[in-house]
Amino acid sequence: MARVRFNDLKKHFGAVRAVDGVDLEIADGEFLVLLGPSGSGKTTLMRLCAGLEEPTAGSIYIDDQSVTGVVPRKRGIAMVFQSYALYPHMTVFKNIAFPLTVEGLSRQEIRSKVEWAANLLGIGHLLERKPALISGGERQRVAIARALVRRPRVLLMDEPLSNLDAKVRHTARDELKKFQREIGVTTIYVTHDQVEAMGLGDRIAVMNEGKIRQIGSPDEIYQEPADTFVAGFVGLPPMNFMEENGTLTAFRPESFLPASLIDDHERRIFNFRIERIEHLGSYLLVYGKVGDALLIANLSLRHEVKEGAEIPFAVRMADIRYYDPASGRRIGK
């Protein structure tokens, strides 16, 4: 198990600054999620950590030992790829055993370790099959087993759930977190899916344009977004923004409620012109305007609202954040 540290890490591909000065420290046994839209540099950052790319500048440390320029196999890392990257010509057993074969362990050691990993992931019955003959979920478990079997110092995962059916994704997420806790391996997990990020991460690093915009617990990221990018990227639907006197006033759709429901004195009231209502099963999304600003409210089904009505809505002062429209940074904290 290990700590990982990136020190002013940069990776440029020609004019593109894929990773543009990242400083980040990951604690021993931590589950860190790199969250960002595609092209934000999160996968490049992970590939730098794996040694599949060499940084343009900066350094990487695993347990205070610099691994910059060290080949992947000497870094003590393991990686689960988005496509799983199983070796198609080998059986599941040989796939999981591959990193151990490379290390030159004895047959018996290999067998016992492969069985340990296979049982941990519940794929003991698949060992003699080829990857083409098992399901997507099973392939993903094989990929994880292959990554864990060597007891890596750091486990890297690149969107490992994105190729799974939406139905199995929930269970897979739950199990993933369980394995990681059980083994306690330091994990860096790349995703563009904020639900995965919130559900899995001890901390989340939100990335955009090669830079880390904010690092924090899922709760901090959600409640206290450091800038307008994080505020707009995390949360579904995204945060509401209104420009007022040169500052951006922002609040979450679920904090934006009919005024009658907020008895707190510390509140702001807006006249909300309701334009459209979406019924989404367990909740309502209410689209409308305050002045020129398009806002969304997320209400539970009990509320009775009508399209076309103008109703006073309110937000608790404690739920309002302010941002500078020019820099996008948060004001007043």
Added chain:
Amino acid sequence: MRNGHLFQRDSLTAFALLLPVCLYLAAFIGFPFVMSFIYSISNATIGDPHYSITGLNNFRDMFHDAAFRTSLANTFIFTFVSIALVIVLGHILAELLIRDFPGKWIVRFLLMLPWTAPIALGTIGFLWFMDSVYSPFDWLLRKAGLLGSPGDLLGPMSNLYWLARPGLAMASVILVHVWRLLPLATVILIAGLNAIPREIVEAAQIDGAGYFRRLFHITLPLIFPVIGVTVLFSVFFTFTDMTVVWILTRGGPPPHATQVLASLAFLKSIQGGDLAQGAAISLFFFPVLAGIAAIVLRLVKKAVVI
């Protein structure tokens, strides 16, 4: 309008589109094949249009002929050495050419040239390179101090006589043949290597495999089907080829140091006039090549990952 109507009938259209191919195959492959079968059991010569069926004596004569046995051995040596070199060199070139480096396009372009030039033309170029007096190869070797004076590595004579010494003549024929087959093999292997997902190679890298382990445990097994196809093509091109041999050595130096079956068949039937013998020799290709194709295709099919 009636025409358009006719072509809307799928079976008729298909028939019309396939007809030229069928005619071509029948005229240039089917007919000669049947004729060579008939000639091989006859006493046909090129001097006389009349012939009669005489049975299997052509084949008996063929197996008793020392020239045939030498040619058969030469054909196998020529084929196996050429293909081994083509596959190994082709793989090395393909590995280099899937990487990015400055001037890659010009290297690719030069590599393709031997394939675009007519075989005979390229081989005539080599005929000069390997000339017994004016060979530029020899000139370079002499300049490098490897040839021409007593005590030099390659001997004191002024020339190597590439095409006049039995072993060297065979090596020369193989060299030229490899030179011309290499582009095709490289292109096929590049396609095979490019088809391997990059993530699989990277996974092996992270799993700790060094270059040679990746090569022998990941890359080669994954491109095995492609290698099989390359081998198959190369075998067909090599086993049946007589251009290189004929232009460089005419099967010599005497008696038959570089004679292969294709050139021997030509020598016997066209130059020697004995059509029946030539037909019997060329028919010998058929079971051999069919057998090789069956074995390779079976291996490839087994290796294909579903």
